[in-house]
Structures are given as C-alpha cells and as structure tokens.
Amino acid sequence: MxxxxxxxxxxxxxxxxxxxxxxxxxxxxxxxxxxxxxxxxxxxxxxxxxxxxxxxxxxxxxxxxxxxxxxxxxxxxxxxxxxxxxxxxxxxxxxxxxxxxxxxxxxxxxxxxxxxxxxxxxxxxxxxxxxxxxxxxxxxxxxxxxxxxxxxxxxxxxxxxxxxxxxxxxxxxxxxxxNKEFIFPTPDFVKFFVKQVYDGQATQKVVEQFTPILKKSIASVVNDIISDRLNVAIKSGEQQDVPTTQEATQPAVEDVLPDGVVVMDEKKGIVTTQEEIDAYNIIRSILRKHISADKIVYKDFKSYFAIGIENSSYWWICRLSFGSRKKLIWFPTEGYKSQEKIELENIDGIFDCIGKLEQAFDIANNAYEAYKNKHEKK
Structure with missing residues (x-):
C-alpha cells in the first residue's frame, strides 16, 4: 500500500x-x-x-x-x-x-x-x-x-x-x-472592488449597496469552481457527471427549456432551476470544511429540492422551496423530530444561515454515521 x-x-x-x-x-x-x-x-x-x-x-x-x-x-x-x-x-x-x-x-x-x-x-x-x-x-x-x-x-x-x-x-x-472575506466581506474588501467598477466615491452607503452584489459575484465564482465540471448548457446534449442523486432525465439538444430551468421531468412534474443548483453549490462550499464536497448531494422533488449526505432523502441537511414570490429553506431539528423554516430574500441569504446549516449537518451526519456503523457490524 x-x-x-x-x-x-x-x-x-x-x-x-x-x-x-x-x-x-x-x-x-x-x-x-x-x-x-x-x-x-x-x-x-x-x-x-x-x-x-x-x-x-x-x-x-x-x-x-x-x-x-x-x-x-x-x-x-x-x-x-x-x-x-x-x-x-x-x-x-x-x-x-x-x-x-x-x-x-x-x-x-x-x-x-x-x-x-x-x-x-x-x-x-x-x-x-x-x-x-x-x-x-x-x-x-x-x-x-x-x-x-x-x-x-x-x-x-x-x-x-x-x-x-x-x-x-x-x-x-x-x-x-x-475564506472569511468570501462569506462575510469586510468594508475594505468591498471597497477594493467598488473602486474597480464604480466611478463615484466609495462611501459607506455605496459599500453597503455593493456588499450583497459582491457576495453574489463570489458565490457565482465559487459555484463554477466546486461544481466539478458541472455543465448545464443544453447544447452539450447531456448533463455532466456530478455526485448527485438527480433522477430527472436530460432533455434533448433540440428541446427548448424556460429561462433559468436546468432540467425538466414533465412526467413527474419536477423542474430543476439554475437558482436551486446555485444554492446547492453555495451549501457545498460552506460545508466542505466538514466533509468532502462529493458526499453532499441533491435530489429534486415536485414540491422541494433536498440536499443531504450520500442520500438526500434519508440524511437531508436542508430542503429548498424556491417559488416566484417566496424562497424558503427548511432545517431539521431535534434529530429530525421537527423542522425549522426560514424565508430567504434571495439565495445569498444562505450565508446568513451558516450556523443553522452546520447544526443541520451535524444532525444528518450523526444519522448517517449511525446507519453505517449499524450495517458494518452485521
């Protein structure tokens, strides 16, 4: 060896x-x-x-x-x-x-x-x-x-x-x-980018306006890096191989999807959006310090988008419901005995839920490890 x-x-x-x-x-x-x-x-x-x-x-x-x-x-x-x-x-x-x-x-x-x-x-x-x-x-x-x-x-x-x-x-x-700046950008960090793209003075108000824009830009870059060759362009003809449990089939090249939709399963009524994929990649980037990113997977359902460890149906960390008016995220509590719902203004709001996300990860990981230990003893 x-x-x-x-x-x-x-x-x-x-x-x-x-x-x-x-x-x-x-x-x-x-x-x-x-x-x-x-x-x-x-x-x-x-x-x-x-x-x-x-x-x-x-x-x-x-x-x-x-x-x-x-x-x-x-x-x-x-x-x-x-x-x-x-x-x-x-x-x-x-x-x-x-x-x-x-x-x-x-x-x-x-x-x-x-x-x-x-x-x-x-x-x-x-x-x-x-x-x-x-x-x-x-x-x-x-x-x-x-x-x-x-x-x-x-x-x-x-x-x-x-x-x-x-x-x-x-x-x-x-x-x-x-890592710290990407999650919680400091004013000086934001000012650096403001000066590159904004002609006016970087006042406190301007910095506050640009902070969520910078966070969104960073999240987009991180998504590109950690998606591990995820290519959702329909022109490629098929979705790249990524560690997920997604069951929906990739549409043919000639199919035209609505704007912002990545995958659509008409038979099951499941629609996977780019926004859900972006949220999934943000969550992978946050939890990567706790577990290998390839173990964090997703599965899309008709009513929600689940993210979890190895199998997102059993050991789920959070569930997303992104509608046109509301964006909701659910976290398990008390060892899956109950759930906590939080409304997000946009997907950048996930960065404000890091503490709850890590608590939910502990619940999912403990359940996953208990399952593995039980079956390894058999």
Missing amino acids: DFKDTLLQLADKIAKQKEAIQTEEATKASFIMPMIAALGYDIFNPFEVIPEMDCDLIKKKGEKIDYAIMKDDSPILLIECKHCKQDLNLHDTQLQKYFVASNARFGVLTNGIEYRFYTDLEKVNLMDEKPFLIVNMLDLSDNDIEQLKKFHKSYYDESNILSTASELKYTTEIKSIL
Whole structure:
C-alpha cells in the first residue's frame, strides 16, 4: 500500500471512529500513532520515536512533549497531542515552550484530525505564531498528501521543507483570509472592488449597496469552481457527471427549456432551476470544511429540492422551496423530530444561515454515521 492509500485509509478510520474517542490517550492510540507509522517511523523504536520526551524549561522542570521524531540522535519533529474534540487554538502556546527547549526545526500541534505544522521562519529557535501548513484528515487534498510526504522518513529533507515553508505559510494565511472575506466581506474588501467598477466615491452607503452584489459575484465564482465540471448548457446534449442523486432525465439538444430551468421531468412534474443548483453549490462550499464536497448531494422533488449526505432523502441537511414570490429553506431539528423554516430574500441569504446549516449537518451526519456503523457490524 502506497503512502496516499495509507493516509486515505487512516482518514476513513478517523471519520468512522471520531465520535467514539473519549480521551486524549485514545486519540493518540487510534489516530496519532498510526499517522506516525504512516510517515515511516517505528513507533516502538526509541531511536526513531520517543514518547514523553523531556523538554525541561528554565523555570519549570519535568515538561514533556508527547512525541519526538528522531534522526541521528536529535529530535527533528515535536508532536504535541490533544483530544480529538479539543480546539487547537487553545493550546498553541504550549508547543511554543517545548519548541524553545529543543533543537527541532519543526513542531506539530494535533488533535488527531487536524495537524498544524510550525517552524521558526521569523526568528531562529522561536516558533512562529502561525503554522506554515494545516492538514485536516477529514478533508485531505492531493496537495496535503504531497506536503505530508515530505515528512516521511524516506523523503525527509530539512532544507527542502524549509525552502517551501515560507510560501506555504503565507498561502495558508491568505486562504484563511479569503475564506472569511468570501462569506462575510469586510468594508475594505468591498471597497477594493467598488473602486474597480464604480466611478463615484466609495462611501459607506455605496459599500453597503455593493456588499450583497459582491457576495453574489463570489458565490457565482465559487459555484463554477466546486461544481466539478458541472455543465448545464443544453447544447452539450447531456448533463455532466456530478455526485448527485438527480433522477430527472436530460432533455434533448433540440428541446427548448424556460429561462433559468436546468432540467425538466414533465412526467413527474419536477423542474430543476439554475437558482436551486446555485444554492446547492453555495451549501457545498460552506460545508466542505466538514466533509468532502462529493458526499453532499441533491435530489429534486415536485414540491422541494433536498440536499443531504450520500442520500438526500434519508440524511437531508436542508430542503429548498424556491417559488416566484417566496424562497424558503427548511432545517431539521431535534434529530429530525421537527423542522425549522426560514424565508430567504434571495439565495445569498444562505450565508446568513451558516450556523443553522452546520447544526443541520451535524444532525444528518450523526444519522448517517449511525446507519453505517449499524450495517458494518452485521
């Protein structure tokens, strides 16, 4: 099994077991030690991996780092571990103290799901405040795997990693800023675009007027990126292969659809609109940090448009009903025992429902995982 397959297998294990892990020690045993092994190190060889290595500080003795990866009798990577449900933002200063007391050039703070890699780009032997690489095992990309591979025992080259760490660090920071700006544009961000397209002065009132326009424009761009070759143009003759459970058939090239309609099933009375597809892609972009986007699917019904995990009929996250006068979105509550309805002014209103969307995702994901666990035991 190659490195990529090993990581993907571990990621699948984490997704299945994360709710059952109750302690930090269980996190280490189930998630972190397998990761160290995946990087090619023998977790039972003290010349390669030292658990609870002393990192005595000047003012406080007995400080220990959870794991130290060794090479030529010197630590090259320090790993500080937390429980898989812990917020890593609360623990980064602890790793900073250990980093100062060690000759290692790299430190990792992890809860077994998210791995934050640090080094000392700004000042030698003082750990940078921000990581140069963040990897989420529940949302692995090919680039993440390539960056992790650099820490594999067979490929480890300190100078090579350091040469790319600076670029990675700023790339990570910029991506984080863009993610926030795309969802909640700040006035300065809006002003940048206003100046490009508006001849007048960018007053507060103008910025307020352009904010929803910018959000809609961003959503449109994101939709194009994450739709994964979705091409709904009728001229193509068929709808591109996308991860959905859509059952309606694609009309022939010569068929003429009403403006804004993507797919029409006259027999079932189902009409799928571009607006529904746009809303679906917005929701995929929001939830992508929690689950792979290809697992979020849709199914259109006569009276509503359902979005869910794997099967939108069973594990639905929300249901849309977009009419000419009203745009409604329903969220499950109390474990599908009830529903909450919200009226949207337009599909950009989905961005104002992120909290409810994530709560609904938890309900759907818990139900989905429970179903999988039940059937895997049989």
